[in-house]
Amino acid sequence: MAVQVRVEPDGLKRLEAGMPALRLDGTLGCKRMLRNMLGVPGPRDIRGKLIVDGLVRLVDKTINEYHATRVSLQTFFPSGYLSDYHRAQDHFESCVQSLHRAITYLDRLRALGYARENGLPLVPRPRQLEALRDPVKTQVRKFRDYLEHLDEAIIQGRYATVTGEVGPQLGCTSAAISDASLTFVDMARWIEQLFGIAAELSYVAGIVRPAPTVQSSDGAKEKDGHADR
Secondary structure: OOOEOOOOOOHHHHHHHHOOOOOOOOOHHHHHHHHHHOOOOOOOOHHHHHHHHHHHHHHHHHHHHHHHHHHHHHHHHHHOEHHHHHHHHHHHHHHHHHHHHHHHHHHHHHHOOOEOOOOOEOOOOOOOOHHHOHHHHHHHHHHHHHHHOHHHHHHOOOOOOOOOOOOOEEOOOEEEEOOEEEEHHHHHHHHHHHHHHHHHOOOOOOOOOOOOEEEOOOOOEEEOOEEOO
16 A cells, blocks of 8 residues: 655755756676786785775775666655655665675775876875775764664664664765765765776776888889778
């Protein structure tokens, strides 16, 4: 049976302003696999390679779960069907969990000290990459921990909420659980930063150069297999 609740008249408008759409490729894993098949380095050692593979997979998942959360909320706010809201909760829970794991992978990749060909760090320092700063990691981890231990807290009588919801409470601009909260604008910005690193380690770029000129046996210059006339 479909159950409807009253929603804010301007809820959809507020959601679309408060939860930015991510115009990001959520299929980096396929590109990363092709890159590995072609033997494109980055990193070369197995540990670093596996960390990057894990990072790319989780960035894909985070992007797709964020998008699915937004789509479900876009359906919920005009109609008020609780089934749409509950699906949004499910997707958001997965989004936060994968975001936390992706940040952990990226933090470890930075600690391993990989560098680019120009000598600059592969992963910027936290002061240059907000997603790796301690306050951000703490904020995401706190929300994720509440989600992970929610069942235990309910069973042991340590969880209470004025809304009566078992799961994250989703609004038009942010989400909350217990005393932890995350704004969608912040999450979108952090996901875009993670994507920047993951995409660089996934895409394969082809470089096209002019065909070389060679000297034929009769002394004529040849290009692309045809003698110049």
